[in-house]
Amino acid sequence: MAATTPATPPPGAPGGRPEPSPPTAPRATGGENPLLHAAKLVREAVPPLHPGGRPIIAAVVAAAGAVRLLTGRGTGAGLLATAATAAFFREPRRVPPPRPGAVLAPADGTVALISEVVPPAELDLPREPVTRISVFLSVLDVHVQRIPMHGRIRSVEYRPGAFLSADLDKASEDNERNALVLETQTGHLVGVVQIAGLLARRIRCDVRAGDEVAAGETYGLIRFGSRVDTYLPPGVAPEVSVGQRTIGGETVLADLAVTKDGP
Structure with missing residues (x-):
């Protein structure tokens, strides 16, 4: 009698060989292509x-x-x-703090001077001493300038001049500069002056008298080393110190509700 060969159990049956699993597709990250996600992260950075x-x-x-x-x-x-x-020439995104009365720094840099001075004639502000906060920008700082508060541009005036070192006090009156006066939503007047430095040879200002502007909005640019002065309304106290680093559009220089005599 001929020997019989035992039947091989079908795949998946008890005692049979396990059925191979179908290949799995790569897992998507939140439904997004990983390469596109990486490119998005780089673009945002x-x-x-x-x-x-x-x-x-x-x-x-x-x-x-x-x-x-x-x-x-x-x-x-x-x-x-x-x-x-x-x-x-980078122009990083900035998020202004939610403080209605805050006067924001118009530039990245270092607070070089805080002094009581009469505003320059081109600002057409009352001829009385107010607090001036001077921010010095090195060649490594972001060189765009930003609006310090919500409001309307009252005036813009350019003055040619010298190219002294921007950290000198007399640079406010002797150097090439561009001045604007911002009328805030509360009726206060804030002066901002872009000042050229030793290496700066071009001041750009993209706003005009009558423009409605928002806090933190980019409005100008100074090329290669400079300074930006902010003239506070009379009696308003500064909230920064000499040597402090500022971030344009985010650092609070002063609060209109805080005066030198107290809130």
């Missing part, structure tokens, strides 16, 4: 550029490309110069 810097960045790129074509060298230096120039 890199601040946008101020439009005033684009022609200069393009010129640096063109110069670096010309050097590369003529000499076959300089790629690294060209990339470094382009990155440094782009970093100078």
Whole structure:
């Protein structure tokens, strides 16, 4: 009698070989493509550029490309110069604090001077001493300027001048500068002056008299080292100190409700 071969149990049956599992698809991150998500994170981390810097960045790129074509060298230096120039014209996003009476810093930098002075004639403010807060911007700081409070631009006036070191007190009157007066929603007048420094050779102001503006909104740019003065309304006390770092559009320089005689 011929021997019989035992039947092999079908896959998945008791005693049979396990049925292979179908290949699984890569797990999506919150339903979003991982590469697109990574690109989004990078885009959010890199601040946008101020439009005033684009022609200069393009010129640096063109110069670096010309050097590369003529000499076959300089790629690294060209990339470094382009990155440094782009970093100078960065315009990071800022979130103003929810304080209706807050006078915000118009620029990133260091508080260099706090003094009681009569405002310059171009501001057309009352000729009485008020607190002036001077913020010095190094070449490493963000160089865009921001509106300190909600309100309306009352006046804008440009004055040519010298290019002394911006940390000197007399730079407020001798250097090239652009002054604006902001009338706040409460009727207060705040003066802001962009002042050129040793390396600065171009002041840009994008607002005009009559414009309605919002706190923290970018309104101007000074190229390569400068200073920005803020003239507070009479009697308002500063809330910063000399040597303190400021963040434009976020640091509170003063509160209109806090006077030198107390709230």
